[in-house]
Amino acid sequence: MPQDPNRARNIAVIMAGGRGTRFWPRSRTLRPKQFLAMVGDRTLLNQTVDRLDPLFRPEDTYIVTTADLAEATRCLLPELPRENVLVEPEGRNTAPCLALALVEIERRTPEGVMAVLSADHWIADAAAFRSDLGTAMDHARATGALVTFGIRPTHPETGYGYIETQGEGAIRSVTAFREKPPLETALAYVASGRHFWNAGMFVWTLQDFRAELQRHAPDLLTPLDAWRQAGADPAGLAAAYACLPKTSIDYALMEKSDRVAVVPASFPWSDVGSWPAAAAFLERDGEGNAVKGEAVLVDSRNCTVFGGARLVAGVGLDDLIIVDEPDALLVCHRDRAQGVKAVVDRLQAEGRSDLL
Amino acid sequence: MPQDPNRARNIAVIMAGGRGTRFWPRSRTLRPKQFLAMVGDRTLLNQTVDRLDPLFRPEDTYIVTTADLAEATRCLLPELPRENVLVEPEGRNTAPCLALALVEIERRTPEGVMAVLSADHWIADAAAFRSDLGTAMDHARATGALVTFGIRPTHPETGYGYIETQGEGAIRSVTAFREKPPLETALAYVASGRHFWNAGMFVWTLQDFRAELQRHAPDLLTPLDAWRQAGADPAGLAAAYACLPKTSIDYALMEKSDRVAVVPASFPWSDVGSWPAAAAFLERDGEGNAVKGEAVLVDSRNCTVFGGARLVAGVGLDDLIIVDEPDALLVCHRDRAQGVKAVVDRLQAEGRSDLL
Numbered sequence: 001m002p003q004d005p006n007r008a009r010n011i012a013v014i015m016a017g018g019r020g021t022r023f024w025p026r027s028r029t030l031r032p033k034q035f036l037a038m039v040g041d042r043t044l045l046n047q048t049v050d051r052l053d054p055l056f057r058p059e060d061t062y063i064v065t066t067a068d069l070a071e072a073t074r075c076l077l078p079e080l081p082r083e084n085v086l087v088e089p090e091g092r093n094t095a096p097c098l099a100l101a102l103v104e105i106e107r108r109t110p111e112g113v114m115a116v117l118s119a120d121h122w123i124a125d126a127a128a129f130r131s132d133l134g135t136a137m138d139h140a141r142a143t144g145a146l147v148t149f150g151i152r153p154t155h156p157e158t159g160y161g162y163i164e165t166q167g168e169g170a171i172r173s174v175t176a177f178r179e180k181p182p183l184e185t186a187l188a189y190v191a192s193g194r195h196f197w198n199a200g201m202f203v204w205t206l207q208d209f210r211a212e213l214q215r216h217a218p219d220l221l222t223p224l225d226a227w228r229q230a231g232a233d234p235a236g237l238a239a240a241y242a243c244l245p246k247t248s249i250d251y252a253l254m255e256k257s258d259r260v261a262v263v264p265a266s267f268p269w270s271d272v273g274s275w276p277a278a279a280a281f282l283e284r285d286g287e288g289n290a291v292k293g294e295a296v297l298v299d300s301r302n303c304t305v306f307g308g309a310r311l312v313a314g315v316g317l318d319d320l321i322i323v324d325e326p327d328a329l330l331v332c333h334r335d336r337a338q339g340v341k342a343v344v345d346r347l348q349a350e351g352r353s354d355l356l
Numbered sequence: 357m358p359q360d361p362n363r364a365r366n367i368a369v370i371m372a373g374g375r376g377t378r379f380w381p382r383s384r385t386l387r388p389k390q391f392l393a394m395v396g397d398r399t400l401l402n403q404t405v406d407r408l409d410p411l412f413r414p415e416d417t418y419i420v421t422t423a424d425l426a427e428a429t430r431c432l433l434p435e436l437p438r439e440n441v442l443v444e445p446e447g448r449n450t451a452p453c454l455a456l457a458l459v460e461i462e463r464r465t466p467e468g469v470m471a472v473l474s475a476d477h478w479i480a481d482a483a484a485f486r487s488d489l490g491t492a493m494d495h496a497r498a499t500g501a502l503v504t505f506g507i508r509p510t511h512p513e514t515g516y517g518y519i520e521t522q523g524e525g526a527i528r529s530v531t532a533f534r535e536k537p538p539l540e541t542a543l544a545y546v547a548s549g550r551h552f553w554n555a556g557m558f559v560w561t562l563q564d565f566r567a568e569l570q571r572h573a574p575d576l577l578t579p580l581d582a583w584r585q586a587g588a589d590p591a592g593l594a595a596a597y598a599c600l601p602k603t604s605i606d607y608a609l610m611e612k613s614d615r616v617a618v619v620p621a622s623f624p625w626s627d628v629g630s631w632p633a634a635a636a637f638l639e640r641d642g643e644g645n646a647v648k649g650e651a652v653l654v655d656s657r658n659c660t661v662f663g664g665a666r667l668v669a670g671v672g673l674d675d676l677i678i679v680d681e682p683d684a685l686l687v688c689h690r691d692r693a694q695g696v697k698a699v700v701d702r703l704q705a706e707g708r709s710d711l712l
Binding site for chain 2: 024025296298299310311312313314315316317320322324325326327328329330331332333335336337339340342343346347352355
């Protein structure tokens with residue numbers, strides 16, 4: 001539903017500074033995951049902005065990214081005002097990123113409710129997503145809560161943080177934030193019905209976000225406020241930003257605040273965190289193979305080809321993911337995709353910035 | 357040793373019309389296996405010619421190939437007279453190829469002993485190879501025998517024909533030619549000590565080769581002799597050649613003649629018949645991996661990379677062969693390399709001549 005012009009603005013803040021090295025060789029330093037159409041035909045960043053319409057107006061949609069990605073981000077999103085792409089002087093994790101967004105947005109609009117989103121997640125059923133956002137924003141406006149979204153776990157994922165909740169219904173209170181659990185604990189979480197994945201999406205009013213930061217993490221605000229009061233000279237931002245603690249908003253704020261609420265998500269979600277996760281979105285043939293691009297697979301099962309300009313031929317293969325780029329090729333067993341990071345690390349150690 | 361000028365010439369005939377589709381995507385219609393450095397730094401064809409020196413003079417070395425490969429063959433072998441690259445109008449197996457070589461060489465030199473060799477085999481210890489050739493040529497000159505080389509089997513290969521021999525020493529008589537045997541039979545052959553692989557290399561005098569062809573396979577000579585007597589007009593060769601039976605020299609002649617002798621080879625030999633066979637020539641690291649080109653292998657064992665211009669990264673891989681070409685990529689399990697032919701067949705069926 002379109003927003004009521006009599007109420008405070010709906011503001012979207014999309015964190016888009018990620019690198020996505022787990023999608024090498026398709027993702028690169030200057031072509032991170034959010035710039036890729038890992039799922040669907042548009043980039044994940046474009047899909048993220050697309051699904052905000054009509055709940056958020058383009059002039060109230062902000063992207064936070066680093067300087068080296070800012071121009072490409074503006075180019076991908078011509079529907080947004082150029083100045084809505086906010087530039088972090090450097091990546092310092094999510095807490096400084098959101099503190100900067102707060103201070104920059106406060107300079108432009110005195111009041112509003114802010115939804116924090118990730119640029120590189122997959123979300124289906126945009127209507128359900130906007131409906132859940134509406135629920136969260138209404139609740140934030142009405143109660144001053146810091147609202148987070150909980151994803152109902154589909155498997156005992158050990159790579160995510162969990163939110164333990166109590167209560168029923170569309171808005172729940174939080175018992176605890178749980179760090180990435182061992183498998184046995186994760187299994188218990190999935191069974192409990194009270195634990196949700198922490199997807200890193202938040203809703204709060206500008207005013208309450210400031211108040212809670214001031215209370216629990218003032219060192220995230222002080223340098224930025226001083227910079228703003230000194231005139232907000234763009235050249236001075238880097239020095240202020242360098243003073244902010246490198247920490248996540250979960251650790252700096254959410255785990256400390258007693259005003260946190262959870263909206264269980266009613267939309268399908270994935271962080272598309274690896275090549276196997278991306279492969280799961282492709283349609284498979286009778287032998288379990290899926291191909292983007294052109295491939296000839298002989299005597300092969302459960303393989304996924306993310307092709308490029310060349311023909312990919314496979315013979316006698318099982319459970320592989322093949323990614324073809326003009327200057328590099330990845331062949332990866334689908335159960336060992338965490339090793340892609342080791343490839344990137346080795347290239348870094350060898351100074352192969354041309355491939356990173 | 358250099359040849360004695362008082363004796364008939366030493367003539368080498370190298371059959372170089374093969375396609376080597378089993379080395380797709382590196383081998384192509386116009387870049388067959390003999391044009392590739394599958395083993396070593398020079399092409400297999402160049403290595404074949406190199407190892408003849410000084411036993412055969414360049415002007416007595418002939419290559420037989422098809423029209424589409426003739427110019428590239430001449431280009432690869434500038435040391436040979438252009439006219440020594442003989443052109444088959446079409447590929448019709450080895451018997452027509454060698455009958456044509458006989459007729460063409462008879463036009464130029466009345467007498468000589470002819471060694472028939474393959475352009476795409478690997479042979480180590482060139483001195484031992486030339487010594488064995490010398491033994492075979494002396495025997496052919498002295499006795500009029502059709503001499504073939506026997507390779508002592510190193511494993512129960514079911515893809516080769518075998519020669520059953522009797523006697524001892526450097527020259528043996530033949531009991532029988534044996535077709536590609538089932539595994540159990542091949543095991544018995546390897547154990548017998550009397551069975552050798554038929555490597556398709558032969559030595560005979562021009563005169564004896566003609567006499568035995570005339571006796572056992574006159575239909576291989578009649579059309580070519582008629583063409584020659586009519587003036588050997590190049591334009592008329594195709595019509596004569598099309599009359600020749602599509603058959604191998606083993607079937608047409610060697611299995612029928614009672615003048616066959618075997619020289620057991622004292623040199624290491626391989627027909628380098630597949631990607632795994634080529635991979636066996638590469639040096640491996642502690643995890644059994646071998647790389648030509650540039651590769652980063654993580655958590656991977658017994659893999660071989662035949663790289664191209666791009667980086668190849670492997671994660672969690674076992675027993676694979678990866679071949680990178682600018683327009684196509686092959687990933688093949690090393691135990692299923694016979695499936696490469698199925699890839700080529702499928703591309704042919706799809707009319708992808710650009711990749712063949």
